[in-house]
Amino acid sequence: MPTITSMTAWRSRAACAGQDTELWFPDYPIGAPAMKICGRCSVRAECLYECLADEVPSRRYGIRGGLTTGERQALPELPERPADAIAVLRELLHTTTEDQTPAERTGPTMTTDTELVAQAKTADLPVGQLLKWGDEHPDKDVQDQAARARIALHGLRQRHAADQELTAITTEAAQLEKRLAELRAREAELAPAKPKRKAPARDYDTPTVRAWADEQGVECPRVGQIPKRVLDAWRASLPQAGGVQ
Ligand code: SF4
Incomplete structure (x- = not known):
């Protein structure tokens, strides 16, 4: 070596x-x-x-x-x-x-x-x-x-x-990041505001539907969102839908 x-x-x-x-x-x-x-x-x-x-x-x-x-x-x-x-x-x-x-x-x-x-x-x-x-x-x-x-x-x-x-x-890199932040802020200022989407109005009252489900023996979770199948059954039971209360 x-x-x-x-x-x-x-x-x-x-x-x-x-x-x-x-x-x-x-x-x-x-x-x-x-x-x-x-x-x-x-x-x-x-x-x-x-x-x-x-x-x-x-x-x-x-x-x-x-x-x-x-x-x-x-x-x-x-x-x-x-x-x-x-x-x-x-x-x-x-x-x-x-x-x-x-x-x-x-x-x-x-x-x-x-x-x-x-x-x-x-x-x-x-x-x-x-x-x-x-x-x-x-x-x-x-x-x-x-x-x-x-x-x-x-x-x-x-x-x-x-x-x-x-x-x-x-x-x-720090200068570029700073510049990028400035450009993003300006972009946000200039961009047209997006129209807020309205949540569709509810045609039901949650306690009412749960009470109806209890009465009818329809399985419905006690908390959270009411499943669509329960809502459909409830709507079908309303008088205007031809259902029986
Ligand atoms: S830098 Fe130039 S003078 Fe120095 S050893 Fe290398 S070739 Fe020679």
């Missing part, structure tokens, strides 16, 4: 190591620093493959392997075998790199160790730079810790994106 280090060994060659990871996720336009750094990264294909294997299509977020969410969406179907898939991605990305200008391929200068130390003395080390420090540390435990931290950060970002999407959906 591969160890966490062997699975993520390519990360030690990531051109973005040590950079501010926010560059890859906020609302930076295409062509922003992240795209340039990815453009000269030697492990774009591995990075992109890992991203495609992990991310949920409906929750794509940020730049990976130099591709935006839309560009990742448009990628062709890849072979199942990871090595084959990475080879295909490498070929695809090679084409993209050739289209870039030399300046875009070069990208900005990476932060030097001296600058790192200076930053560490004056402020908290940015997460990206801390991870780079971990990646390059001679102690293998520290390297593993950095690899695990990257995975945890990736999971955290996905959860953050999912929470944001959920909040947006919940807010929109």
Whole structure:
């Protein structure tokens, strides 16, 4: 079984190591620093493959392997075998790199160790730079810790994106429900009033019919509605119906 280090060994060659990871996720336009750094990264294909294997299509977020969410969406179907898939991605990305200008391929200068130390003395080390420090540390435990931290950060970002999407959906659903209630109320106001149906007038008095049924020995429940057969018999007994009282 591969160890966490062997699975993520390519990360030690990531051109973005040590950079501010926010560059890859906020609302930076295409062509922003992240795209340039990815453009000269030697492990774009591995990075992109890992991203495609992990991310949920409906929750794509940020730049990976130099591709935006839309560009990742448009990628062709890849072979199942990871090595084959990475080879295909490498070929695809090679084409993209050739289209870039030399300046875009070069990208900005990476932060030097001296600058790192200076930053560490004056402020908290940015997460990206801390991870780079971990990646390059001679102690293998520290390297593993950095690899695990990257995975945890990736999971955290996905959860953050999912929470944001959920909040947006919940807010929109509440607004739609409110609007629907308003429309229903207006619909009720505008709809013509339905004429109330009048209950047909009774031609009998319940105690009278029960008393008649008792006298005649006709079975009739003591409570509730009087059955139609009893009413029919009672009506038939009335003088106007030709019956005998
Ligand atoms: S492809 Fe880009 S995001 Fe991926 S490791 Fe390289 S520089 Fe970082």
